[in-house]
Amino acid sequence: MTDTRELSNDAPILDVRNLVMHYRTEKGDVSAIEDVSFSLKAGESFGLVGESGCGKTSVAMALLQLQAENAGFEGGEILLNGKDLLLMGPSEMRSHRWNDISMVFQGAMNAWNPVHKVGAQIKEAMDLHVKPQLSHSESRERIGQLFEMVGLDPKMMDRYPHEFSGGMRQRAVIAMALSCDPQIIIADEPTTALDVIVQDQILSELKKIQRDLGMSILYISHDIAVIAEVTDRMGVMYAGKMVETGPTIDIFHNPKHPYAFLLLSSTPSITGPRRKLAPLEGEPPNLLDPPDGCRFHPRCPFVTDQCRTEEPPLADIGAGHKVACWNWESVPPLSEGLRK
Amino acid sequence: MTDVQAPAKPLVKVEGLTKLFPIGSGRFRAPDAHLHAVDGINFEIASGESLGLVGESGCGKSTTGRMLVRLMDPTEGSILLQDGDEMLDIAAIGKRDMLRFRRRVQMIFQDPFESLNPRRTVYDTVAEPLTVQRVGTVRERELRVARLLDLVGLAPADTFMFRYPHELSGGQRQRVAIARALVLDPTFVVADEPTSMLDVSIRISIMDLMLSLAEEFGVSYLYITHDLAVARYMCDRIAVMYLGKIVEITSTEELLSNPLHPYTKALLSAVPVPDPAYKRPDVLIKGGIAKAINPPPVCRFVDRCPMATDFCRTHDHPPLEEKSSQHFVACHLVESSAG
Numbered sequence: 001m002t003d004t005r006e007l008s009n010d011a012p013i014l015d016v017r018n019l020v021m022h023y024r025t026e027k028g029d030v031s032a033i034e035d036v037s038f039s040l041k042a043g044e045s046f047g048l049v050g051e052s053g054c055g056k057t058s059v060a061m062a063l064l065q066l067q068a069e070n071a072g073f074e075g076g077e078i079l080l081n082g083k084d085l086l087l088m089g090p091s092e093m094r095s096h097r098w099n100d101i102s103m104v105f106q107g108a109m110n111a112w113n114p115v116h117k118v119g120a121q122i123k124e125a126m127d128l129h130v131k132p133q134l135s136h137s138e139s140r141e142r143i144g145q146l147f148e149m150v151g152l153d154p155k156m157m158d159r160y161p162h163e164f165s166g167g168m169r170q171r172a173v174i175a176m177a178l179s180c181d182p183q184i185i186i187a188d189e190p191t192t193a194l195d196v197i198v199q200d201q202i203l204s205e206l207k208k209i210q211r212d213l214g215m216s217i218l219y220i221s222h223d224i225a226v227i228a229e230v231t232d233r234m235g236v237m238y239a240g241k242m243v244e245t246g247p248t249i250d251i252f253h254n255p256k257h258p259y260a261f262l263l264l265s266s267t268p269s270i271t272g273p274r275r276k277l278a279p280l281e282g283e284p285p286n287l288l289d290p291p292d293g294c295r296f297h298p299r300c301p302f303v304t305d306q307c308r309t310e311e312p313p314l315a316d317i318g319a320g321h322k323v324a325c326w327n328w329e330s331v332p333p334l335s336e337g338l339r340k
Numbered sequence: 341m342t343d344v345q346a347p348a349k350p351l352v353k354v355e356g357l358t359k360l361f362p363i364g365s366g367r368f369r370a371p372d373a374h375l376h377a378v379d380g381i382n383f384e385i386a387s388g389e390s391l392g393l394v395g396e397s398g399c400g401k402s403t404t405g406r407m408l409v410r411l412m413d414p415t416e417g418s419i420l421l422q423d424g425d426e427m428l429d430i431a432a433i434g435k436r437d438m439l440r441f442r443r444r445v446q447m448i449f450q451d452p453f454e455s456l457n458p459r460r461t462v463y464d465t466v467a468e469p470l471t472v473q474r475v476g477t478v479r480e481r482e483l484r485v486a487r488l489l490d491l492v493g494l495a496p497a498d499t500f501m502f503r504y505p506h507e508l509s510g511g512q513r514q515r516v517a518i519a520r521a522l523v524l525d526p527t528f529v530v531a532d533e534p535t536s537m538l539d540v541s542i543r544i545s546i547m548d549l550m551l552s553l554a555e556e557f558g559v560s561y562l563y564i565t566h567d568l569a570v571a572r573y574m575c576d577r578i579a580v581m582y583l584g585k586i587v588e589i590t591s592t593e594e595l596l597s598n599p600l601h602p603y604t605k606a607l608l609s610a611v612p613v614p615d616p617a618y619k620r621p622d623v624l625i626k627g628g629i630a631k632a633i634n635p636p637p638v639c640r641f642v643d644r645c646p647m648a649t650d651f652c653r654t655h656d657h658p659p660l661e662e663k664s665s666q667h668f669v670a671c672h673l674v675e676s677s678a679g
Contacts, residue, residue, distance in 0.1 A: 051539040167628050195396040195566065200610040200623045222540060225569075225612035229620075249616045266544040267614050268569035270596055277573065279548055280541035283509050 011082075012039035013183055013216060014063070014101070019076035021062055030287045032058045034240040034295075035076070037314070040184060045210065045217040047231035047248065049224050049263075053284060055240040056220045057106075060186045063218070064103055065093045080184075098129040102182040104173050106189035111173050112161035119143050119157025122176045129180045146175040149212075151205055167198035174206065178213075188220045203230055224267055228252055233320075236260045239285050239295040242314060246321030256317060256328040258300045264334060294325070302327045350384035350422070351560050352408070352528055357381050357417035357431075359403050363633060376632040377403045379584035380417065382660065387422070387527070390554060390561035392575030392592070394568055394607075396629045399581040401564045405530045407431075408562060409447045410438070421445065421528065443473060446521040450533040452513035456505040462489070463501040466520045473524060488519040491556070492549060511542035518549065522557060532564045547574055568611050572596060580604045583632040583640040586660055590667040600669045602645050639672065647673055 021033040033055045040046050048056045061067045063078060065085055078085040080100060085093060105111045113121060123139045134142060144154035150171040161169060170190065177185050187206065191199040207230060210217055221227055227234055228248060235245035236257060244257035255261040265278040282299040285291050291298055297307040306326050314324040325331075359378040362371030378400040385391045393401045406412040408419055410430055419430035423444055433441050446469075449455040456465055463485055470481045489497035492515040505513055514534060521529055531550065535543040551574065554561060563574050571578050572592055579589040580603065588601040599605045606625040613620060624646040632640065637656050642648045652672050660670040664677045 051541060165628050195629070196568075196610040196612075197396065197606060197623060197625065198628055199612070201626075203612075223612070224540070225614040228614050228616045228618075229612050252614065252616050263540060264614065266541060268544075268567075268573040269614055270569050270572055270608065270611050271613050271615070271618060274572060274593065277544045277548075279545040281545070283511065283542075 010041060012041050012079075013081055014040040014218075015077075015079040016059070016063075017077050017079065019059070019062065019078065020074040021058060021067065022072055022074055023068065024070045024072060025288070028288050031290055032071075032240050032287060033062065034290075035314075036237070036240075036242045037076075038235050038242065038245055040216045040218060042183070042216060043210070043214045044233065045219060045231045047219045047221065047227035047234035048237060049221055049227045049234060050237035051222055051284060053239075053287070054237040056237050057188055059237075060103065060188050060218070060220055063101060063186060064097055066097075094129075095131075098125060098180045098182065100182055101184040101186065102177040102180065104170075104177045104185060104187040104190045106192060112169060114161050117158055117160055118164065118172050122146070122157070122172070122179055125176055126179050142179070143175070146178055147172075149178065149209060150175045151201070166194055167202065170194060170198075170202055171205065174202070174209070178209065181213075182215065184216045184218065186218045186220065189222070190219070191226065192221070192223070199226075206230070224252075224263060225269070236263070239290060240287055241295055241324065243296065243324045244322065245314070247319070250319065250321045253334065254321075255334060256321070256323040256331050257296075257325050258302050258327075258331055259296050261331050261334065262301075302330050349387065350420075351387040351389075352385040352422075352562075353418075353420040353427070354381060354383050354408070355418050355420070357404065357407060357419060358415045359400070359407060359412065360415045373634045376584045376635055378407070378414075379632065379635075381581075381584075381586045383579055383586060383589060385528070385560050385562060388554070388558055388560055389577065390563055390575045392571035392578040393562060393564045393581060394566065394571050394578055395581035396566065396607075398583075398629050398631065400584040401581050402532055404581070405447070405532050405562060405564045408528075409445050409530050410441070411447070439473065442469070443524045444526050445528045445530070446524065446526045448514075448517050448521045448529060448531040448534045451537050452510055452517050453505075453537070455517055456513055458505050461502045461504055462494070462508075462516050465505075465516060466523055469520065469524050475524070484523060485519075488523050489516075491522075491553065492516075492519045493545070494519070509542075510538050511546060514538060514546055515549070518546075518553070522553060522559070525557060526559060528560050528562070530562045530564070533566070534563075535570065536565070536567065543570075550574070568596075568608065580607065583629065583635070585640050585657060585670060586668075587641065587670045588668065589660070594667055598667075600663055600667065600674045601641075601671050602647050602673075603641050606646075639670075649673065 017037050019033050019036045023030040023032055048059060050056050073086055080096060122143050126139050127133055143157050147154045147157060152168060152171050191202050219227060219231055231248045234248045234251055235242050238259045244251060244260045251260060255264050262278060262280045266280055268277060285295060293309045294307045294312050297303045304327060312324045312326045314322045316322050357378055358380050360374040361377055363373045363375055365371035395401050407414045414431045417431060420427040421430050421444060466485045466488060467481050486497040489500055494500040494515050535546050538546060565571050575592050577591050578595045579586050582603050588604045599608055606623050609621040610623045625644045627644055639652050639657050642652050658670045658672045660668045663669045663674050
């Protein structure tokens with residue numbers, strides 16, 4: 001699945017290949033992740049975008065091996081520096097979690113325990129993961145550095161979460177994610193609950209830290225404008241499938257999957273001409289019983305008979321841009337398209 | 341008071357609207373201070389117009405909306421609503437006139453998962469205002485509800501009427517909330533972030549629905565949102581709020597192309613744009629929004645303003661003035677070019 005262009009460059013530090021994960025429920029299997037592949041190179045930022053229930057947070061949880069108990073992997077591999085996380089035991093996984101791959105959780109409001117000081121909660125994570133363990137004063141010094149890095153006053157480490165504003169809590173969550181110096185950070189909706197001005201500050205902070213430390217960041221968001229700003233490459237997910245992936249600029253300027261195309265056409269913007277936006281009709285499918293063929297076909301304006309029975313593969317259409325659609329060539333340029 | 345006028349005869353005219361929340365008060369204790377959630381705002385909404393109210397969380401936009409539908413009583417000020425030939429003062433309405441007022445003004449809430457009663461069917465929810473107002477016979481109410489459900493895209497109506505909220509998706513629930521708000525044929529609807537809980541793909545169809553219903557019913561909206569791109573899509577004019585004050589109000593395109601207040605400029609430059617090739621200007625203001633607890637008598641924005649001068653630090657909060665044609669700004673530093 002990995003194309004030759006990617007292999008000829010430096011090898012990815014994270015390589016997800018044909019991942020399949022189902023949730024087992026009383027009503028049957030929910031096919032949450034179905035044959036999803038993507039990779040992340042050192043220093044790169046990759047965005048996963050899609051609507052609620054499309055599987056993007058399931059992917060994040062699978063990468064940390066923190067998936068729900070009823071989740072089962074049916075196939076594929078998650079290679080972190082060449083080693084498959086799915087084959088690791090719990091203790092081996094624990095040595096990678098937070099040290100190599102950490103996470104900025106969604107909803108900073110709820111990510112903290114209200115009865116412990118913020119610094120103590122970060123120290124707890126470091127005590128569990130940093131080997132050899134740091135002394136008390138060493139960890140305080142480290143937390144102070146982390147706070148400065150994310151734009152917080154080091155004195156704040158002795159405060160409780162309720163004394164932090166929303167933006168400050170999110171900064172502290174980022175400090176915690178950085179505490180063990182990981183190679184990869186997963187940022188799951190890092191700014192969703194925040195106001196735009198604070199969002200701007202947090203995103204610039206993340207970009208700066210990424211540049212300074214040479215980390216890779218996997219951004220997960222439903223907000224395509226945020227993905228446009230912070231990522232180099234991206235993937236669009238729909239109903240558990242990766243439907244389009246490639247350089248962010250190519251997907252935004254030349255989306256070829258009808259879903260990506262409609263998502264972009266239905267996003268209002270404060271720039272450009274004021275225009276009528278094309279709505280996306282219908283609702284996402286129930287993943288207990290996904291539609292046959294292409295999962296998007298019931299809502300697709302470009303649907304043909306083939307789409308109803310045969311599932312389209314994610315195929316390269318040039319320059320690392322891949323699309324899972326039989327009729328991608330009928331998708332018009334974004335500037336004309338279905339816009340009225 | 342500055343005269344903030346909308347074109348033509350106003351449907352809603354808000355003057356000196358204020359809401360103070362006491363802090364630290366108890367049954368036998370006077371408040372230590374007041375939070376100035378909304379502080380003497382003026383605006384008008386013309387018939388058929390939709391006015392966007394934008395700002396960060398805590399700026400007082402939802403409090404304003406709640407006062408306009410009288411879910412909250414104003415501390416001071418008047419809200420005049422045109423009702424036939426009379427102007428009804430919403431702020432002073434007593435229990436007796438409340439029923440009449442509710443026929444004219446309705447609200448759509450943010451969260452369709454919480455705003456619908458889980459134990460009531462779609463029919464019960466949408467028909468309730470008709471029952472309360474004793475409109476028509478049971479048969480007429482049924483027809484009215486069916487027509488509304490059709491109009492909001494829950495068709496065929498009889499397949500939705502007797503469903504419960506848990507059987508509906510978020511978008512469908514918001515459609516039910518819209519049907520309920522419009523069932524009495526109101527002239528004015530306050531919509532508080534009606535699409536912010538919905539997925540992008542559903543969002544546009546709900547916004548389009550609200551726009552087409554506005555035309556069909558001749559409804560005016562006060563559309564409260566934190567998202568300027570959404571406000572642009574929905575609204576004819578936009579008012580920007582900061583810590584209880586309206587700092588700028590003008591037509592949507594004028595606001596976006598020619599923002600004059602430093603806060604509006606900062607807000608606009610912080611909105612991410614869905615185009616990786618677009619480079620936003622730097623956001624010049626720092627820090628987060630504070631709380632207006634007994635605010636000092638200076639411009640509310642002075643601490644974060646990149647342009648603040650000594651004049652701003654020593655003079656009262658600037659009034660909202662017409663700086664160019666139909667463009668009102670509350671800033672000492674913006675020169676007036678209006679005649």
